[in-house]
């Protein structure tokens with residue numbers, strides 16, 4: 001049963017929160033019929049027959065007390081649990097902190113009541129009424145698009161304010177020169193505007209703010225964004241506003257900090273997770289593969305191959321991997337996202353998978369991470385969204401919120417930054433009740449992550465070897481073996497021709513894993529030893545000394561004096 005918790009005071013422990021019960025949403029789901037109260041012009045979306053309906057209710061959008069303009073544009077008939085549990089309290093003006101699993105329709109759950117509130121407000125209202133903050137540019141754009149499907153631009157003027165554009169000054173002029181009902185922004189760019197030359201005008205734009213939405217609230221409140229978010233929220237005009245905070249993961253510390261962002265007052269905490277329910281979808285098969293670094297890329301390739309066969313359109317099965325030119329896998333509906341610890345690693349993996357000898361045997365490979373320009377990130381995200389059969393290699397910029405229907409498999413290679421991040425990455429598959437699969441690949445030295453308390457609470461991940469049929473397991477081993485030699489050759493070429501990229505991936509690995517010491521429990525010496533093994537086995541580094549690092553970089557990582565590093569000596573003048 002969903003729980004609703006009323007926050008009392010920061011000084012009291014969360015055990016002391018009063019829990020009041022909500023009417024549990026009815027779980028039985030009916031697929032869209034044509035018997036809606038009024039006939040909306042938008043065709044209801046029909047769920048695939050194989051979809052899992054456990055998070056849908058019998059409650060209909062058409063029965064909500066909202067304006068007909070909005071009803072007309074809602075493309076779904078039945079509400080999901082989170083929509084049924086939150087839209088009414090939000091319409092009643094409550095401040096909410098909401099937790100619901102990935103892909104269950106939180107975007108509509110916060111946009112719909114906020115837009116309805118805007119509709120109900122007097123015409124004399126001034127400026128922007130709704131501010132949505134999201135941690136990534138792609139997600140901000142996606143939220144804007146979703147808002148625009150609820151109302152056309154002639155009725156709802158939306159500005160998307162994010163970094164990565166060519167001319168921020170011009171963007172600012174455009175923002176200030178036009179009236180907007182909704183601003184969807186990433187905290188960094190908005191913070192720049194809030195502290196820049198024209199800050200008074202920017203802040204004044206929010207004089208009529210009615211609703212503040214923090215999507216992926218736990219991510220926005222954590223270290224990386226906290227300062228900018230704080231700057232923005234504190235600078236907002238002191239209007240009587242409603243706060244709607246949403247995420248699939250809401251750790252206790254977020255419940256505490258959320259109150260500060262709620263003007264210090266109480267909010268309703270609504271979670272659609274039942275007591276002790278894990279935070280990933282039951283119908284997503286999750287497994288792990290513990291294998292040495294040297295096998296990570298061949299393992300990814302073998303999994304891609306298996307998924308391609310599993311979703312083959314023409315049911316052609318072959319027992320040998322196609323590495324021959326001309327056999328690009330266009331005959332499958334396999335769509336795979338592969339997450340790496342850092343942008344450098346996603347970039348490095350792209351060099352391998354896009355190498356001449358491999359790319360012919362794979363479907364289109366896209367790359368989305370912070371090492372690419374925003375334009376390229378957008379292009380690749382859109383191309384992946386539209387492709388029936390494709391692979392996306394990414395860093396965590398794509399981990400949260402990204403809604404690409406039809407992702408059949410999520411692979412996580414290396415240590416995720418937290419159990420929460422594991423849940424969000426996995427959540428790119430099996431959205432809106434669809435089927436999906438997740439596999440995490442770790443080296444032996446990384447496996448403690450799987451058995452952490454947070455992971456046990458969030459997931460049910462089992463060994464990969466226990467899941468596929470014996471036939472599949474045999475195929476998997478065959479594929480892995482035949483890719484191994486091939487990958488080794490490719491790595492050898494990269495290490496000699498593109499030494500720099502291996503060096504940078506090595507430095508990024510050290511920096512990232514240094515930050516994961518709470519999970520790995522490695523000493524600095526062990527960290528360096530693992531990094532050197534990683535360089536040799538996964539990056540194809542063949543030189544006797546490990547990849548060189550500048551003394552400055554080593555100092556910044558806090559690894560000065562640690563044995564096993566190869567410190568570059570500055571040239572003597």
Ligand SMILES: Nc1ncnc2c1ncn2[C@@H]1O[C@H](COP(=O)(O)OP(=O)(O)OP(=O)(O)O)[C@@H](O)[C@H]1O
Pocket residue numbers: 045076077078079080083100101102103104105106107108247248400401402403405427428431432
């Ligand atoms: N009532 C509904 N019926 C069917 N599909 C829906 C419904 N509401 C939303 N969807 C669809 O479900 C998908 C996931 O929605 P959305 O992106 O809002 O999920 P989310 O809960 O925000 O996920 P995440 O936690 O990953 O950000 C979208 O494609 C959306 O159009």
